[in-house]
Amino acid sequence: MKDPLENWLEELLEKHEGEQMTDKQSRILRAAVEVFAEKGYSGAATSEIAQRAGVAEGTIFRHYRTKKDLLYSIVAPFVARLIEPFVLRGLYPLIDKPHATFEGFVRGLLDNRIAFAEKNIKVIRILLQEVPFHPELREQFLSKVADRVLQKMSRVVNHYREQGQIVDLPALTTIRMVGSTLFGYLLVRFLLAPKEWNDAQEREATIQFILHGISRKD
């Protein structure tokens, strides 16, 4: 793997099943990530995954009972474990020891999410592509992410609201709008990837937009 940022895969490979994993098994996982990301679950053939991994097709089914098992072995840990400890682990410092200012919190959040997106683009892509077609994934995603993250976030947002730093709105509404803005930033930067992109400037504008909106106050 040339991309040094994709350490999530390494973590997955090491921790998988608690036991160690053979060379071929890890190549299957890497190839599966590639093909699923390129063609989607339905469009991905196990024969192609085997070919790219340089193993016999039967080897895949020695380790994963079905093709769906293979998908889940990639995505489920990402949802259940990477989102839970890894994602939230990154957020805990922000949540448990909140910055004095809401602005500081948002800046930290932005840095944090950028780093996370950089490391995990491929799985995020697979997840976004497959979630519409797999209700189980959607359910797990929503119960893990939505419930846990939203709950934590609500506490943080309420904290700043009680301090009078941010406007008086339901926490979920606030989270939706800050989230939309961050999500839009990440989407444009990583998936649309426009040619002209002054990142420092875009980041600062995003922060200022969240804080003060777009209308001129004079």
Added chain:
Amino acid sequence: MKDPLENWLEELLEKHEGEQMTDKQSRILRAAVEVFAEKGYSGAATSEIAQRAGVAEGTIFRHYRTKKDLLYSIVAPFVARLIEPFVLRGLYPLIDKPHATFEGFVRGLLDNRIAFAEKNIKVIRILLQEVPFHPELREQFLSKVADRVLQKMSRVVNHYREQGQIVDLPALTTIRMVGSTLFGYLLVRFLLAPKEWNDAQEREATIQFILHGISRKD
């Protein structure tokens, strides 16, 4: 079709090829929209589309040379024609005769996009699902939507900026952030569809967020 809002399909059915369309042909299109939306392109079997349409499988291929042709006959007109005249047609009143205030413009834009999303959820869903796997679609989408819409929008945004109503930022940055917020609103409302949703309140909060951000000015 029970849903009276889905008039885009009627328009597609009537205008298709300029010629009139047989009963079976329109039932094929309706069924195809259903199945593509549910299972995605790769996961949708032509046999199932035929079954749901109540026609023989051969009939599908009498009208559409390939399965991909069938997908395009649904999606391409939406991109090329519905986005162009229908989407932009809806925007033209906003663009050509801009409101006196930026706030009025944003309010109009929000109403406009909500109405559009309500009428076209299914195709939007198909488009969002398939765009990652079909470079031609992506290209067409970007060249039609991105280029045309962004160009028009930039003019509007620059207009308000020159009037001093909004902050001094590149038009594309402004559009990204307003767009993110609107997109987030639509996504949460139509795709996540939370149980508790006071729409009037959420709309107003969204407008205020775009205008003034989230920090308290006292």
Added chain:
DNA sequence: ATAAAAAGTGAGTAATCACTCATTTATTAA
């Protein structure tokens, strides 16, 4: 060194896929 267990193989299988085509049914024109 040897036996047992685990990992890996690839030809084979039934099911399903998109698509074809000879034939039948419905529509139109005279």
Added chain:
DNA sequence: TTAATAAATGAGTGATTACTCACTTTTTAT
């Protein structure tokens, strides 16, 4: 009514699919 044209059919086709299994190779334990 009849001939010509178009629409619709569904059994059939080869290709591809996910998956199996009898077998070989490699690793581990003694």
